[in-house]
Amino acid sequence: MSKVILDACCGSRMCWFDKEHPAAVYMDCRELETELCDGRKLVIRPDVVGDFRAMPFADCSFRLVVFDPPHLRWCGEGSWMKAKYGQLNRETWQDDLRRGFAECFRVLMPHGVLVFKWNERQVKLNEVVKLAPMPPLFGQRAGKTHWLVFMKPMPEALEHPGMDEEQAQETVCALENVVHDLVHGKTHAPSQVLQSRDFDIE
Numbered sequence: 028m029s030k031v032i033l034d035a036c037c038g039s040r041m042c043w044f045d046k047e048h049p050a051a052v053y054m055d056c057r058e059l060e061t062e063l064c065d066g067r068k069l070v071i072r073p074d075v076v077g078d079f080r081a082m083p084f085a086d087c088s089f090r091l092v093v094f095d096p097p098h099l100r101w102c103g104e105g106s107w108m109k110a111k112y113g114q115l116n117r118e119t120w121q122d123d124l125r126r127g128f129a130e131c132f133r134v135l136m137p138h139g140v141l142v143f144k145w146n147e148r149q150v151k152l153n154e155v156v157k158l159a160p161m162p163p164l165f166g167q168r169a170g171k172t173h174w175l176v177f178m179k180p181m182p183e184a185l186e187h188p189g190m191d192e193e194q195a196q197e198t199v200c201a202l203e204n205v206v207h208d209l210v211h212g213k214t215h216a217p218s219q220v221l222q223s224r225d226f227d228i229e
């Protein structure tokens with residue numbers, strides 16, 4: 028099975044049923060092996076050590092991306108929460124997450140799916156969803172934890188086979204522009220709509 032799934036910040040892979048899924052690439056910015064205060068082992072051993080703000084993958088590489096970034100702005104230096112979940116940078120977290128979302132969409136194939144997880148214990152989902160370049164399709168909340176599902180758009184023409192040479196060229200350019208804009212943090216129409224209203228999921 029080829030590697031069609033990316034977990035962009037896998038941590039210890041707690042959310043995976045199969046923690047060695049053959050179709051998945053597990054990425055994290057840390058490698059860590061430690062013991063938590065309750066004696067349990069915490070092992071973070073990604074396939075790829077990388078930064079979700081600048082992923083080491085080509086455009087359009089994956090069908091499914093999982094994005095579960097750190098959600099804590101404040102936590103104790105030696106706390107188990109920090110060991111397990113990492114921590115947001117207090118000054119740059121919004122830009123970091125914006126870049127992370129853009130990278131997720133860049134490495135997704137058109138019509139690829141992004142699954143985003145967020146715990147709003149410290150930062151409301153409203154504040155975070157605005158950093159994505161487009162709105163989610165739907166989501167689910169369990170307590171303070173949200174799961175949102177996005178789909179990377181495809182230029183309309185690509186959905187209709189049988190186009191001539193000129194249309195095909197225009198389509199490729201349009202797709203390149205979407206990817207370029209996402210990488211450089213430019214938003215497209217749906218997210219402008221999103222930013223102008225109060226996004227709330229109950």
Ligand SMILES: C[S@@+](CC[C@H](N)C(=O)[O-])C[C@H]1O[C@@H](n2cnc3c(N)ncnc32)[C@H](O)[C@@H]1O
Nearest residue numbers: 036037038039040041042056078079095097113
């Ligand atoms: C909420 S945890 C992920 C938990 C994981 N989904 C699980 O099921 O165990 C967030 C992870 O993001 C990682 N992380 C933080 N900043 C990152 C970055 N810039 N690039 C990649 N990973 C990052 C942290 O090391 C941490 O392991």
